[in-house]
Amino acid sequence: MDALPWYEDLSPGRGTLPPRAWYAGSDAAAFSLNGSWGFRLSPTADAEYESFAAPDFDASGWSAITVPGHWVLQGKEKEYGGPAYTNVQYPFPVDPPRVPTENPTGDHLRRFDLPDGWPADGRAVLRFDGVESCARVWLNGTELGDFKGSRLAHEFAVGHLLKARDNVLALRVHQWSSGSYLEDQDQWWLPGVFRDVTLLHRPAGSPGDFFTHASYDHTTGTGTLRVDCDVPGRVTVPELGLDLATGEAVTVPVEPWSAEAPRLYEGVLTAGGERIPLRIGFRTVAVEDGVMKVNGRRILFRGVNRHEFHPEHGRSLDLATMREDVQLMKRHNINAVRTSHYPPHPAFLDLCDTYGLWVIDEGDLETHGFQDLGWRGNPVDDERWTPALLDRAARLVERDKNHPSVVVWSLGNECGTGAGLTAMARWIRDRDPSRLVHYEGDRSCADTDLYSRMYPTHAEVDEIGRRADEGPEARRRLPFVLCEYAHAMGNGPGGLSEYQRLFETYERCQGGFVWEWIDHGLVHPVHGHGYGGDFGEEVHDGNFVCDGLLFPDRTPSPGLVEYKKVIEPVRITPGPANSVRVANGHDVVDLAHLAFTWSFLADGETLATGPLDVPPLASGASTRVTLPTAPAHPADAETLWTVRALLAHDTAWAPAGHEVAWGQIPASAPAPAPRKATGARPVRSAGRITLGPAVFDARTGEPLAVGPLPVTGLRLDVWRAPTDNDEGAPWQPDDRHGPLWRELGLHRMRHRLDEVVLEDDSLTVRTRVAPAARDFALRTTYRWTSDGTALRLSVEVVPEGEWRVPLPRLGVRLGLPAALDRAVWYGAGPGEAYPDTRAAARLGRWEAAVDALRTPYLRPQENGSRVDTRWLELTSGSEGVRVEGDPAFAFTARRWTTEQLDAAAHDTDLVAGDTLWLHLDHAQHGIGSQSCGPGVLPEYRLDAAAATFALTFTPVAR
Known part of the structure; x- marks a missing residue:
């Protein structure tokens, strides 16, 4: 040839x-x-x-x-x-x-x-x-x-x-x-x-290359600087009073660089007629007793994986967009970036140096497609390719070696194993022994300084944290990081809080990097944003490219809001006897940069606010702070304190007053359950039943109106448009709930009317809800009562037969007039939340346009739930309806049915109809991370079991 x-x-x-x-x-x-x-x-x-x-x-x-x-x-x-x-x-x-x-x-x-x-x-x-x-x-x-x-x-x-x-x-x-x-x-x-x-x-004689070595000794508070250069020159750092020759080392007192305090010293390298600016950050990276430390302190990665992406320009990013990314990360408590899966634009690392982010800088290397071939012909295990691999390692390290933000070099991603990786690791260590080497794909960790995993379960992380995992003894002595976890595809990820508790429990578990930063939805002339297959590709992987914490236009998703809360570096939790416990979870800095405030709420309304005196706790310290005397409030109100940690001064990434962390502390027990609406007598006439403010169909027992508002289609609701995490990935186990739900027919439940019973003070409807071709069901009883003003619905559900899967949801849904366009509620908010994605939902009184309650995921799926709702009012102009729960409920309101949502491939497929569909949920199944990672934790499964809940409907007239 x-x-x-x-x-x-x-x-x-x-x-x-x-x-x-x-x-x-x-x-x-x-x-x-x-x-x-x-x-x-x-x-x-x-x-x-x-x-x-x-x-x-x-x-x-x-x-x-x-x-x-x-x-x-x-x-x-x-x-x-x-x-x-x-x-x-x-x-x-x-x-x-x-x-x-x-x-x-x-x-x-x-x-x-x-x-x-x-x-x-x-x-x-x-x-x-x-x-x-x-x-x-x-x-x-x-x-x-x-x-x-x-x-x-x-x-x-x-x-x-x-x-x-x-x-x-x-x-x-x-x-x-x-x-x-x-x-x-x-x-x-x-x-x-x-x-x-x-x-x-x-200029003639100018340097070909230079290498800034700036270490820090945390025991003496001194930094040692040496700048190597391939031509003789001098280094000056005016702030430190330094003027020394290249190749010469000097030790002086300095402030160290960290992601939390990114202290940079400006210097100049003068060599060969050229003046080269230096931005020097003193820091030392080491593994001590199996723990990764920077400047003698254990660090915890609160990180994200970041592909470079812009919805119009692909991987071509300007400086303003890169700066926006960094500022958004800092505002959401993110302190680390893995540059998946290649070195970023070099200006991005300048921003990381300036603003403060730990960086795992990854080589431009991935051979994942050989996995489907049993890794036959994998280049990293073929010596003919080794020169190309070494070139990639050298171009990674040489370009980025002077950035203090880079604390780890990563060989690449998902390449299997092979001698080429060993050669890369050896070259990198010889060239730069001051940083750690990372690679996830080799469980032996023969070439790495970190034990890294993708998408382990919580149980596995716990085992690894206890150093009880099987494997080479040398691996158990390494720090552990999750280079990818919590797959942020569509609605989710769930289970973040449980991972974070493990990271904060076990010294060895040093955090991780959520996959990933941004949805890669490219601008599309029809769909708004398109994903795999929308551009005529012969081979593609659909919307798996849309798995970010940001939407393509860089709007934060609910997942990013949740992640910010989960990883917040200050913990604010209830203390004993009218007090709050504040713990500083920062790796390095004290709390002097924060100002704390309190507010007192009664039934969701803020009655008073004020400053809270919290001492400037050192990293890792905690204290109990007494709260002020509660202001006057109704005796039967549900009361609580909200304590917030805010930036005390402007920073490069956020203004003073930006919220870093918050916590809520109950002050009194929840308000009593809504009154039981009884006493009114149902009246039957001309095929209708009137009960208090409501009218029912006498034959079916279905409500037709509540006050002046028509009602349609009220029935038990167990289906949700499966999320990407419900659907799971093809390589996942056979317990992916979305496919199982469809296989068992939960998306097409049939409602058999068994009995309509009219009594002196109630209307009772008994049904059997079941999928076709199956012998299991939910026996459901609806009991309606009224006091003449309010209408109360009690729902009793009893499973029948063998249920092999959890329910997607359990509640009722009903149709209301589309004119209802405003929602006010007392409960958790302001954004969507589900059983395992609710850390960021805080109790209060919230208000939003109905159309703003939805979350426009690129592939439509279940979204928009507001949890822990005590009451909800949906109104338009002068009329509406109020719903109260016993116990609290979750609600979702949208202008299309779940079936229409489920059938849509893009947001543009959803067209508002003439009905507002209101879902009132007693419970929902958790979200998990099974689009690539683990499924729903046991405590968040909605297994079929006997359940009773009640809702009270009251017409609203203004």
């Missing part, structure tokens, strides 16, 4: 400069080549000759494309193809290192003049920060070389080729290359020049 073309051979590239530290803002002139480029798309790699790289080539007939950008996200509809999403599968035949002949190829041209004043002496470097999947480069007709490694930086020396005017930069980019086998990350396949292209002037 002939030699393979360059894009299929195993080499990482030719002609590029050695990788080096990335920096910006030096004396070197930087000229951005971002902007409009000439573009031509070909269906195969060899459809067009390379003559386009000649300086005199006529490209007047070409299209224009924006760089940075992905060509599949530009142009008219499908003009340049479309995006494709796969999770594990390669979207091409697996025959490494060969790729298909159908290999979309984008030729790019950029003509430019050097800016006025561009230095004529010295060197010039052409830098590409990200090109998928490979590129061949020419400047002024001369070939510079080629490279692979989509999320890695590559540079070429170009000073000898530049002209003052009319330079021609030509780039040939293939969608597929041998490198594609190393980049099977769970994300969209998006070819193009998606990061910056920059021309840099480097």
